[in-house]
């Protein structure tokens with residue numbers, strides 16, 4: 001197995017969390033004041049912060065605080081999700097909260113690109129299909145959802161007869177996930193053997209006693 | 212295209228592959244990390260389920276956020292404490308050597324690399340800090356990188372890089388008395404401009420560099436980045452080899468001799484070709500002081516401040532902005548400008564030789580009443596050495612604060628900050644607006660000896676008059 005194989009993302013399985021509404025911008029996903037933090041480490045605490053808590057810190061009942069959706073890994077959204085500022089903190093915050101894939105009607109381009117760099121597939125489905133999936137997870141939060149990039153479909157509900165809906169993802173991104181080349185680390189890693197050869201050739205790596 | 216230079220040789224020996232993007236995959240021989248820019252990179256690594264590919268090629272220290280008056284844990288600043296803990300955790304988790312306080316080897320990352328003998332000629336070096344160029348003093352290609360690239364080095368020990376052009380900068384002849392490496396570099400930046408080095412690696416040579424100590428070469432290479440060059444280096448020679456002999460991580464015994472042979476071989480060949488060559492005369496360089504908000508806005512200490520009307524439109528605009536911020540007037544002398552704070556420290560000028568030189572100036576004098584003066588050694592080892600030589604007593608008796616090792620007021624991420632519109636005489640490398648912790652704060656960059664003289668006079672002084 002090459003190292004690139006380890007970076008291949010062909011399928012995401014988990015439960016889903018619906019966040020309804022169009023034009024949810026990155027400021028809403030992660031308020032600007034958290035950009036001051038020097039690490040991404042705590043970003044997982046902040047997605048949708050101002051929509052989740054009032055000024056006294058009391059929960060406003062947002063899905064991200066709803067006990068029924070804890071542990072979900074697939075985010076369901078509507079139109080033009082992730083518009084506004086290009087901050088990488090937005091996908092970072094979602095990812096650190098536990099999101100591994102996003103399904104929606106449409107996405108802002110920069111947001112989708114940032115997600116791709118982090119290995120988070122962002123896929124689209126028709127408005128009707130998204131709505132049905134959202135309804136399903138709202139009534140049964142434990143519904144198993146599979147995003148199958150290889151077969152370009154989303155399956156949800158119990159086997160053997162899960163509901164199947166089509167998904168769309170731009171060709172280049174699909175390839176990047178399927179081939180494990182969605183970031184520079186992956187490309188560099190794929191040359192691990194050549195890297196080792198260079199290291200072995202450099203006299204200082206062997207402490208100058210290799211002869 | 213340059214040929215036969217150290218840059219070409221080291222680059223070629225570290226190329227792993229040409230990438231589909233057109234960039235080159237370059238093996239990185241030494242990776243240095245610190246608390247501020249590494250945590251995100253480690254997070255990305257863990258999230259991908261990746262490990263550190265060559266854990267024995269990465270070394271960690273803590274410098275940017277450390278308080279220099281007390282190193283007691285937890286730090287008072289919660290964010291600083293969090294960063295420190297993150298580094299400790301990551302070093303443990305990935306099995307990286309961490310020069311923490313208790314090792315006695317903690318310090319500014321660009322001070323400790325050379326001091327420990329980690330930095331050796333012919334290496335490629337990366338660190339998430341732009342002043343990584345410092346390590347070029349040893350004949351290395353040392354790159355400052357961003358967080359995503361730190362992640363790449365951790366995961367693969369490689370970077371995707373574009374090649375650079377090479378400019379040879381000769382400083383010929385001799386330096387006058389009271390003129391230091393810092394002045395040489397401020398002069399070069401003044402002459403070539405803060406953007407002059409973009410796209411270039413700077414190779415420094417000529418009689419002045421041949422005579423310089425390693426400490427002095429580091430001061431120059433450190434500020435390559437202020438001149439726009441991502442990389443700056445000096446070819447390794449006997450001075451380099453002698454510096455490295457006996458250092459903790461330097462080869463020893465027979466291996467040292469083999470190493471010297473290799474180190475010699477990476478130096479630029481006598482017939483090397485450069486993309487550009489520039490010559491300066493050492494005798495033309497005065498003690499330098501910056502008056503503006505870029506490191507290129509400087510004058511000789513006996514000069515008057517320049518007239519914006521005599522400048523190109525672009526320079527004029529930035530000069531006017533600088534005058535406005537600094538509250539200084541074109542045509543007035545820089546000498547005599549009152550200062551509020553004197554800071555001796557930073558990876559540019561906090562090595563033992565810097566402290567010795569400053570102490571020599573300070574000896575038998577008192578810091579002016581109006582001035583708050585402090586010395587922040589670059590590393591615990593520098594601090595210890597200075598204390599063995601009783602330099603701390605010289606500074607303390609004169610009224611300087613004597614601190615622990617760290618970056619301190621170079622970038623004011625720790626509690627050491629300018630207040631309001633205070634003016635500092637600083638041995639650091641950047642005079643950007645806000646750099647030293649106050650939006651209105653003002654910074655005059657100069658050599659540590661000049662900072663010492665300014666601390667005593669309470670105003671910018673000419674070290675040459677001061678010493679005579």
Ligand code: SF4
Nearest residue numbers: 342557558618621622
């Ligand atoms: S001393 Fe200043 S320039 Fe050097 S590493 Fe620290 S903050 Fe950066």
